[in-house]
Amino acid sequence: MDSAGSVLRRKTGGARPRADTLGEAAAVRALRLALGRAGQAVPGLGLEVAGLTEARLSLAELLDLPPDRALLAMIEGPGEALGLIALSSGVLATLIEAQTTGRVGQGDPAARKPTRTDAAMSAGLVDRMLTGFGDELDATADRVWAGGFRYASFLDDPRPLELLLEDTAYRVFRADLALAAGARRGEVLLALPAAGRGKAAATALPSAMAAAPVAPPPTLAEVALAAPAQLTAVLHRLVIPLSAVLALKPGDVVPVPAAALDQIVIEGLDGRRLAEGKLGQNRGHRAVRLAAAPGAAAAAAPLARPPPGPAAEASPPAPRAAVG
Known part of the structure; x- marks a missing residue:
């Protein structure tokens, strides 16, 4: 009798996911939707999420993850919480091409060091993704750590990350993307502090999957006018x-x-x-x-x-x- 009861408990226990597994699945699903909708706002980008994973990592583990020559951007959320987003060189090059020409060329472009202009042109996609992610989880307990983040600043060197980011646990999402109808591949990395500082939802409900209105992407003229100009x-x-x-020499008079x-x-x-x-x-x-x-x-x-x-x-x- 005890043996039969033990088998029954194992079967019923194995068929019902744990609460934390359900939470992870909801966050992954929300980010998948947010990425897809953010990509739809850029004509010619053709963004599809081929794979998406989530893990809890320490700061030391997180610092080893950004791809080489990736665009690194700090993101800021409630309570001055700081996170990180990284766009691989393939994602960045395809995004810039799609925004400037409306189409994507053949083959993979050569990797190069990202610039502040690249960051300015990528900020719209980043903000749309973060806003959509937070909105999907707004009525759930996950809004405490997932909501309210926005693009903050560009980093041209990864070395200051160890000083800028708090030494704590992070929820790290890694998305494998297919771009331009599968012609190119790339990766997006998103890291948010696991101990969120946002306000808890009044009632934790299943994530709302209704499509949110997508803001139109900035035009090339708007991007150009927003670029920094140096005058002498x-x-x-x-x-x-x-x-x-x-x-x-010092002291000479001109x-x-x-x-x-x-x-x-x-x-x-x-x-x-x-x-x-x-x-x-x-x-x-x-x-x-x-x-x-x-x-x-x-x-x-x-x-x-x-x-x-x-x-x-x-x-x-x-x-x-x-x-x-």
Whole structure:
């Protein structure tokens, strides 16, 4: 009798998943849906989730997982909790191609180091995925650790991760993706602190699987206008022999005409004159008051260099340096 009861208990126990297994399955299912919907918002990306796993790992174990040359981004959630998302080089290259050209070329692109522009163009996909993931689990107990995360910052070097991330346990999801109708493969890694800091749901209910409205992806013009632009305010420019430049030392005085204070030139990275202004102050800081921008012809032409002085005319052509 005892033997029969033991067999019956084993059979019934084996047929009923444990509560924590059900929780893991719900989170994996929610992330699969969130990834798929986030990918649908990018025409030409053709994202399909081929495989998805979840594990609880320590910080030391997590730091060994990001693929080589992956785009690494910090994500921030409730209570200033920090997590990590990594897009493999295959996912990143395909995403950039799809957003810039609307289609994906043949073959796998060469892996390269991600840039801040890549990160800016990937932030939309990351936020849509995180928002969808949190929404799927919003009515469950998992919302405490899964909800409220958003893209925070780009990391061009993985070494600071050990200092930025809290030394605690993490829920780590690894998604194997098929892209461009299966022509390319890639991986997305998502790590969230296991001990969440979000608010618990009023009543833990099964995850709501209703399709959420998908925000349209940013246009190429919107991405370009959001990219950082560097401007240089040029106080004065003079031409001197290279030998004089090499002889400069601390304490030397480089003459700057007083009139230069009213003739500040604003240049782009390519040296084009974009505007003019006057040097002044604002709330105790040095500032430039912009004047009327130059005409279209002047704006389209590079900044003219001063003609060579008598010393340059008397000597044979030699390398010169502009000190601005």
